[in-house]
Amino acid sequence: MNLTQRRTFLMSIAAAAAGSAALPLRAAAKIKPDAASVLIAVDVQNCFVTGGTLPVAKGEEVVPVINRIAAAFQNIVVTQDWHTAGHASFASSYPGKKPFETTSLKYGTQVLWPDHCVQGSDDAALHKDLKLPTAQLIIRKGFHKDVDSYSAFEEADRKTVTGLAGYLKARGIKTVYVTGLATDFCVAWTAMDARKAGFEVYVVEDACRGIDLNGSVAKAWKDMTAAGVKRIQSADIEA
Ligand SMILES: [Zn+2]
Numbered sequence: 744m745n746l747t748q749r750r751t752f753l754m755s756i757a758a759a760a761a762g763s764a765a766l767p768l769r770a771a772a773k774i775k776p777d778a779a780s781v782l783i784a785v786d787v788q789n790c791f792v793t794g795g796t797l798p799v800a801k802g803e804e805v806v807p808v809i810n811r812i813a814a815a816f817q818n819i820v821v822t823q824d825w826h827t828a829g830h831a832s833f834a835s836s837y838p839g840k841k842p843f844e845t846t847s848l849k850y851g852t853q854v855l856w857p858d859h860c861v862q863g864s865d866d867a868a869l870h871k872d873l874k875l876p877t878a879q880l881i882i883r884k885g886f887h888k889d890v891d892s893y894s895a896f897e898e899a900d901r902k903t904v905t906g907l908a909g910y911l912k913a914r915g916i917k918t919v920y921v922t923g924l925a926t927d928f929c930v931a932w933t934a935m936d937a938r939k940a941g942f943e944v945y946v947v948e949d950a951c952r953g954i955d956l957n958g959s960v961a962k963a964w965k966d967m968t969a970a971g972v973k974r975i976q977s978a979d980i981e982a
Contacts (some may be wrong), residue, residue, distance in 0.1 A: 773981035774945070781818040781916045784809050785895060785923030785930050787873045788823055790859040790866045792924075797859035799925045799952045806872045808950040808977050809922050815982045818916060819875050820907070822895045824860040824929065825867060825883035832891040833858045843956060850900040853891060854956070862886065882907050893929045896936035908940040918943040920980075926953035931963035938970045945973045947980070 776782070787809065789795045792802040813819060826832065834842040834855035842857045860867040884892035884905055892898040896907050911919070919937045921930055921944065930951050937944045946967060953960035964974065 774975065774979055775981040776815050776817070776918070776920065778817050779915055779917040780816060780920065781820055781911060781918070782809075782813060782816040782920045782922065783895060783933065784813075784819065784821045784873065784875060784878075785921060785933055786822055786824045786860075786925075787870050787923050788860060788866070789868050789870060790824065792870060795859070796857050796866050799954050802924050802952050803870065803872075805923060805950050805952055806870055808947075810872075810874050812920075812922070812947065812950065812977050812980050812982070813875050813877070815980050816877075816920070818914070819878040820880045820882060820895075820911075821869065821873075821875060821878045822923070822929070822933070823867060823869065823881060823883045824892075825862050825886045826860050827886065827888040828858075828861055829888065830858075830861075830885070830891075831889045832856050832885070848889075848899075850890065853899070860885070880910065882910075894932035894936045895929070896933060896940060908937075911942070912940075916942070918945070920945045920947060922947045922950035924952060926951040927955060927959040927963040931967055934967050934972045935970045938972060943973075944971070945975050947977050948974055949977050 787805060790797050791799045829836050831848060832853060834840045835858055837846055840846060840855050842855055844855050845852050846855055882895055882905055884895055887898065890898045890900050890903060895905060897904050919942045921934045923930055930946060934944050934946050
């Protein structure tokens with residue numbers, strides 16, 4: 744090894760050492776939502792918590808987490824699942840069908856649910872402890888009788904839009920932080936559609952809870968990661 748080679752070698756060792764020392768610092772850096780960021784609280788409604796018509800296990804635990812991180816956001820959007828009576832996603836709309844079975848609709852396979860979140864019912868109201876007084880928009884979805892809508896952006900026919908992408912773009916929003924219920928359905932579909940619409944997307948894992956039908960939570964994380972969604976915890980957000 745000549746002198747130049749030796750110097751290069753020593754420099755590369757030094758760089759590697761510096762790199763590994765820098766790693767913990769990088770991991771500890773917090774994310775600060777800016778004026779072009781929005782927090783979306785998906786479907787934190789009575790129907791999806793204990794005592795509701797379609798309860799997600801420990802669904803109510805997302806409420807204090809969302810309330811806490813909300814302070815870091817200048818922009819907040821809330822969604823509500825908002826179905827007609829006799830909705831196409833209800834098992835009760837099909838003779839002989841039971842909740843959690845599937846049926847085939849024009850736009851594809853539909854999971855059938857217990858009747859839930861019927862427009863104007865107490866079951867469809869936002870959780871009473873969700874405190875988001877600075878939220879600027881409530882977007883309701885699933886209100887077309889024949890089409891479900893897990894996503895806050897696009898209905899299950901994958902054609903009808905809710906208008907949320909247009910609203911966010913008109914307001915200059917670039918980054919979306921998704922929280923709420925349920926991880927494997929409305930949160931995942933909302934996050935992936937936000938990616939499709941061109942937003943940078945974070946899902947705050949501890950601000951979500953899942954239903955988990957046949958491993959659907961693990962699959963949702965796999966799909967979200969493949970779509971470029973970033974998985975973070977509420978502690979990663981700088982208040
Ligand atoms: Zn629904």
